Amino acid sequence: MADPAAARRPTSAVAVVGLACRYPDADDAPELLDVVLSGRRSFRRIPPVRIDLADYYQPDRTISDATYSTRAALISDWRFDRRTFGIDQAGYISADPALWLALETTARALAGAGLTSGTGIDRDRTGVIIGNSLGGDISRARALRVRWPFVRRVLTDALTSEVPPGQAGAILAQAERRYLAPFPTIGADTLARSSPGGIAAAISGYFGFRGASHAVDSACTSSLQAVASACSALTAGDLDAVIAGGVDISLDPLELIGLAKAGVLATGDVRIYDETPTGFLPAEGCGMVVLMRSADARTAGLPVYAEIVGWGASAAGGPGDAEAGASSQLLAMRRAYERAQVDPCDVQFFEGNGASTKEDDEAELVALEALRSGAKKRAALGSVKANIGNARAAAGAASLIKSVLTLTTGVLPPTTGVGHPHALINGGTARLSMPQAAREWPAGTRIASVSALDSAGANVHLVLRAEPAAPARHERWSRSRAVPGRTLEGDDGISPLLMSAASDPVPYLLQAKDRFVLASALSRIASIGRWLSDAELQDLACLLGREPDQQGTCRVALVARGQDQLAARAREAAALLPSLTEGLLTVRPGIFAADKGDGRITLLLSGDSTESSASLTESVTGCLATLRWLESLDVQATGAVGHGLGALAGLAWAGVLGEGDVAEIASLRAQFLDRSAAGGDAAGTSGAAGAGEASPSAPDPAQGPFTAEGDPAGQGRTGNAALRAAIAEKFRLGPPRRRLISTLYGDQVMSVDDAIDLICSGFSGATKIAEAVSSGAIGATLLIETGPGTALSTIAADVTRVPAVSLEAGLIDPDGRMAVAAALFAAGAVGQPRALFAGWPSRPIDIWREHTFITSPCERRPPLPATPPPAPAAPKHAHSGQPAASAQPGASATSIQPDDSASTAGLTAQA
Secondary structure (H helix, E strand, O other): OOOOOHHHOOOOOEEEEEEEEEEOOEOOHHHHHHHHHHOOOOEEEOOOOOOOHHHHEOOOOOOOOOEOOOEEEOOOOOOOOOOOOOOOHHHHHHOOHHHHHHHHHHHHHHHHOOOHHHOOOOHHHEEEEEEOOOOEHHHHHHOOHHHHHHHHHHHHHHHHOOOOHHHHHHHHHHHHHHHHOOOOOOOOOOOOOOOHHHHHHHHHHHHOOOOOEEEEOOHHHHHHHHHHHHHHHHHOOOOOEEEEEEEEEOOOHHHHHHHHHOOOEOOOOOOOOEOOOOOEOEEOEEEEEEEEEHHHHHHOOOOOOEEEEEEEEEEOOOOOOHHHHHHHHHHHHHHHHHHHOOOHHHOOEEEOOOOOOHHHHHHHHHHHHHHOOOOOOOEEEEOOHHHHOEOHHHHHHHHHHHHHHHHHHOEEOOOOOOOOEOHHHHOOOOOEEOOOOOEEOOOOOEEEEEEEEOOOOEEEEEEEEEOOOOHHHHHHHOOOOOOOOOOOOOOOOOOOOOOOOOOOEEEEEEEEOOHHHHHHHHHHHHHHHHHOOHHHHHHHHHHHHHOOOOOOOEEEEEEEEHHHHHHHHHHHHHHHHHHOOOOOEEEEOOEEEEEOOOOOEEEEEOOOOOOOHHHHHHHHHHHHHHHHHHHHOOOOOOEEEEOOOHHHHHHHHOOOOOHHHHHHHHHHHHHHHHHHHHOHHHHOEOHHHOOOOEOOOOOOHHHOOOOOOOOOOOOOOOOOHHHHHHHHHHOOOOOOOOOEEEOOOOOEOOOHHHHHHHHHHOOOOOOOHHHHHHHHHOOOOEEEEOOOOOHHHHHHHHHOOOOEEEOOOOOOOHHHHHHHHHHHHHHOOOOOHHHHHOOOOOOOOOOOOOOEEEOOHHHOOOOOOOOOOOOOOOOOOOOOOOOOOOOOOEOOEEEEOOOOOOOOOOEEEEO
16 A cells, blocks of 8 residues: 655655775775675674673573673774774773764765765765664663662672671772772763763764754664664755764673573574574674765765665564564555555565564565565575674664665675575565675666564664666675676686585695694684684685695695684694604594605595496486595595495596496496396497497396306306497597496406406406405595495405595595594695685784784783782772773783873773
8 A cells, every 4th residue: 555645755866975894804885795795604602802701601592691692793803093083091091982983984975976085075064864763881880880879888888798897898899899890980971972962962072063963773773774764864854964874883791682582582693594593693883874965965075875765664563473573564565665666576675674573574575575565576585694793773774885886886795694494585475585705787777675673563664776886886895796887707717606614524634744733723713712703713714725834744634614613623632643653644533643644645535335326326427526636635535445336437537438438338337237237239339339240149138137157267267249349449448547446346446448347247246345445545544435325435444554534525525525634734745725715705814913902891800919918998979980901801802001002992902
């Protein structure tokens, strides 16, 4: 049903002329685009300087005052340069860091629009509308300072019955000093600069903007609601320019525990619009856009990156289920499209809310079903929350900036965080897709939308439009190698992959000139491993595999899922180094280590012994694919053992026949097998032997399908003259150039006749498996089984001490593939493993560099005094104190307090 007010609304478009942001792993807009296009996941274990999980974490969800989740996405290494902004030390300390982050981001957004410091616009008609909730962590923590009298009363009551009065006064005095030390004194500007409205007012005051300035607090929809309010003010003519967006750096225990008790937090990977959603992970950050009426922006010659042509908001009107939530969202969406005069079926990209909870995701998808009923073309769907988490009051701004960047650069982003898409995506009528790789926008006008919702029922929807821009326009945003106009391929010439999830197995390949250097690197990884973000796990793997700091013959390869397993295996590997035997490979679960490994590899080419089309496809083609993969890693095996149909692939590996001949020979053999099974004259002719030519008599079925007319070698080998003739006629076989051992005979294939004997004899009934494996292991450092299954590697464990690793489920299994690659590297069979990481997106990482994070004052632990102070009387008046100069929050971190240097209010260096 049409909204009756729509006809009365102005339809002027609003231009996004500038934007800037800072989110986890995204210090600016180009980095945010790279995060999205590469599928980067920014989640990490919450560092103790922010929230000490030892105080708040409990895996049992029924325990009160505790969280079951340990993860979040945090901005790191941010320092506010107060001198550049002319902020004195007293004013700097008095404000919550949320203000400084918002001020800095606003300045960058204005500069990006060509309006540096607000020049070029009418300051009297420029407003600031900020989405924010409760300031930030620092503001909330500071409230504890003025709660000291309550704490003192509790302590006094407890001490009265436990210690002598003389000691109680000394204890209380020391407790007061330690309690108050982390919190700056309350000043004239503390309240004004720490509230949401104060943040907007301070930004207006700094730039001299005298239009409207206010804060919007509608929880997770705050920043999009701020943008919608700005658009309304612009189209109504109340303002000529607005800086709008949101800031949120609140990761307070109250909030974290509250979200945990609501059951909406994830514990591992974040899955959006999935059959089994996980819940979200909290995040922080800031995003700002500079908005003007499109006509005014073009007249002024300002860049128009995208236009907001429609916006709508709604409320649920009370508690309800997914159906009620869908109805409320649909109302906001329809209002936006009616204002935009755009058919929702023409939208090519939906930046969804992506709450990652069953009820909210389903409500959003149901609303989209109703909205796009009858759509003929698919639209991409995704949510940046799967990359950088839910930044709550700043979440909508992240979604908006992501959408503007995709419109401007002309790249439709991939969707991160989907394992098995929801049924309404796979089988629904909304015609939605969740692309797994970046692709270019279709030609013509680009239309996108952005949604935000809050579990309490607030909904906001924006409709965006952009025309294809000249390459120079979007080059400033295009640092990612996946942006069209630069390249859609990776450095290795193949399409870049999405970054792996923390739950995926990843290989970490370390090498050094000696064990001491390697032990140092392993110890460092053991120390920092559990504090890395999900994306940094892959960064580290790519760094080690592509550009090792040290090259050498002492090697350790780890295969780990997630941070904790990486740290544990690095620690175990470091302890393992002194016991290595030179030249031999040592294997532990997920650990492969060798000092001066010689790289001698024997392949165990396993395969099905049942000769059918299905087994041919699975065994032979899978085995050949594995051989090609090993060749891409430059692995030069010294020998191979061929078992079942794997022996046929082994003939190709040995150079007896071409890889393209394998399937044809197998098919030819199957023809003869079928004819012999049918009996009579069915096997008497063969098109493969030559049209119209008579073939030798069929074998005697009583003696097996292919019975030899003689066995001069005396080894029980079988053959069939018809098949031999067909092979000789159709194929040109050459002598083996590599050492191949057959499990059928237990010895090496030495000649073309041996190879033909093997083909004609068949690939079942092998009785010499142990002998073949034992022979193949002679002189080898490592045995690699190509799979499927572990039949040969299991036998190898009984007949040889050479380690064997199997691709149990073939190349499709990442566990087996990563384990084999790691074992090959450690054994010295892979020189430079760069090919293993082809297409893997990554960023530079320095494991020796300390990361810094915003620190909660409550996690700064002042050092104990060197000598006990004198014992004054218990205080009976208001407290006083000064901020501590330094603090030591724990063994894993050190704090940097704000002083006259440019820094943020409480940074910590992660060990």
